[in-house]
Amino acid sequence: MRQRVNELIHRVGASLMLRSAGQARLAWVVAITGPLLVAAALAPFRPSIGLAGFLFGTLLFVVAAAVMGGLRPALVGAAIAIPPGVYYFAPPYDNLAIEREGDLFVFIGFIAVAAVLGILVDQLVGLARQQTALRRVATLVAHAATADELFAAVTEEVARQLPVGFARMGRYESDDSITFVAAWGSPEDGFPVGSNLILDGDSVRGQVFRTGRPARIDNYDQISGPLGQMARELGMRSSVGVPIIVDDRVWGVMAVSSTTMPKYPADTEERLAAFMDLLSTAIANAESRAELAASRSRIVAAADETRRRIERDLHDGTQQRLVSLAIEMRLAESRVPSELPEARAMLFRAARDLTDAVADLQEISRGIHPAILSKGGLTPAIKTLARRSAVAVELDLQVEHRLPQQVEVAAYYVVSEALTNVAKYAHASLVNIDVHASESAIELTIRDDGIGGADPTRGSGLVGLKDRVEALGGTITVAGGSGQGTSVVARIPIDRKSGIDAEHRQASVR
């Protein structure tokens, strides 16, 4: 039942949408002309219809005016119905006198009914509008739109809910300043998005920051500080601000201002707060998502660093040591007197086996971290993978510059793992590898002509790849039905400003 009511409210709200300026004008036209039209139309039938019938007919227009323009046009419409009612429909006809005492009570009753209807309709429409707006915001939150999109949308919804000229959403920074993250309404150059101001003085935003509670200003004459100064310059007359609380701290503020209205209605704070709850949840979600992404990214980076260190230790330490050991054995071998051929042969074999062991060690260290990748970058590293592939490879490499280390490593492993899978499972005769790096992202496609039917959820290799790529904010998909070959498509964003992409994203919602 409740759900149905909600749905009904939603539908009514959606069909009425929001009151535009045009609609408000139309409300006045309806309120003024409606009763007169009804009077003209019904006058010929006045003996049978009577005064009550006429007034009842005008109620239709009163309600319409209330829907479109609120209580005031509705009451004006009702008032306008009275003179023609007295003149045409209350005996004696065609003059402004009232014969029957009962008619006076009919008029009083009519005004009362019109007022009650007007109030009810106005509230219902307001409620429906708010519900619709809240629902739109909730949908945005659920669909995890980007933080900036969400902020802009909520600010707009808030602005349309209230008689505002101007709505701004701001984020409080650790240095007691505020950064504006979303803006709606004119003047457009007032507190633009991205600007940062110190929270000094008694501005609405400063009060909300200090108290963590809603604040309002109805007179800007005495307001100090840079924010107050700017508000005065913009011609603000009244403002209301409500806090955005995330995880028990005052994250930011939503403030509305008007250059025309002397004072905001008393329920403004309450109406704003309904939106802020949704916004808080969305911000908290976004922050934990960003933290999660950053921590994933850090884990991958730490693992990579360890592998790189192990490879370096193997290369510069163990491997060198073994090579010099092999050289010493060769020297020893050459100094064994020729009367001891067996000792000489033993040393020879030992040195040879040691050399084989070094070769094995090289293979292992290549698997741990490919030195060519740190030295030469993706192009030579992928070419090397292609040369060593068991299946023929056609390469299309378009990587002009070196990329951030994490991106290179992830891209390398995407190709490496894909080639390994092709060799193991695909029964393919050819693999096409396309790698294209732009300013903002690198895209990799590895497509084979094998039997297909790869299951991306099976095997730790692909899962590990997914983790690695997603930790950098990228995507990877494995596609290909049975008999169509398999293609692995990955896209990894390149953030040149910072090594760790996710940390940057976290900063944008903090």
Add this chain to the structure above:
Amino acid sequence: MLADDDVLLREGLASLLESSGFDVVGQAGDGVELLAIVRSTRPDVAIVDIRMPPSHATEGLEAARVIRQELPDTAIVVLSAHVEVDEAMDLLAGGERLGYLLKTRVTDVAEFIGTIERIVAGAAVVDPALVRELVSARRRRDPLDVLSPREHEVLGLMAEGASNSGIAGRIFVSEGTVEKHVRSILGKLDLPESETDHRRVLAVLKYLEAR
């Protein structure tokens, strides 16, 4: 002349070379030291580790370039733990009397000494492991398919930097036969005839890498 930041390996290599009749005129632990000694002693050959301080990347290649510029008669052998085709071509573009070898090659003393002698005598040498990797890389319409198995073998030896007489000795045929094979290979792969061995190495490597 020897340059490697690993003292043990350097010392081992030095005594190995000395016991094989070489005269080791200096040892260096990094590129700067190497250049100083090379300038003052003007050795016949400098054997250089590719990875040295400070950044442990390709300092050896840098040093080789400088030596080549200042003292073009000094032969240079660059040793690396992993051989990469880009580095090989980078080095060999410097001309003849150059070698690019896996570090583990030094443990096969006789062959290593032989290689050094060939390089000093004017050859350009690329590690066989790298050539093997290049030759065995699989391609869809592989242009190498037109070669006979014997020509395949000869191509690999050409890439390693062997001269015609060297190839003849390795596959036990006459030099005239090798010449015939070489001409046939160059014709089939549409490679230019080169007047020097090092140009031939470079051309073959480039071809193998790009195919």
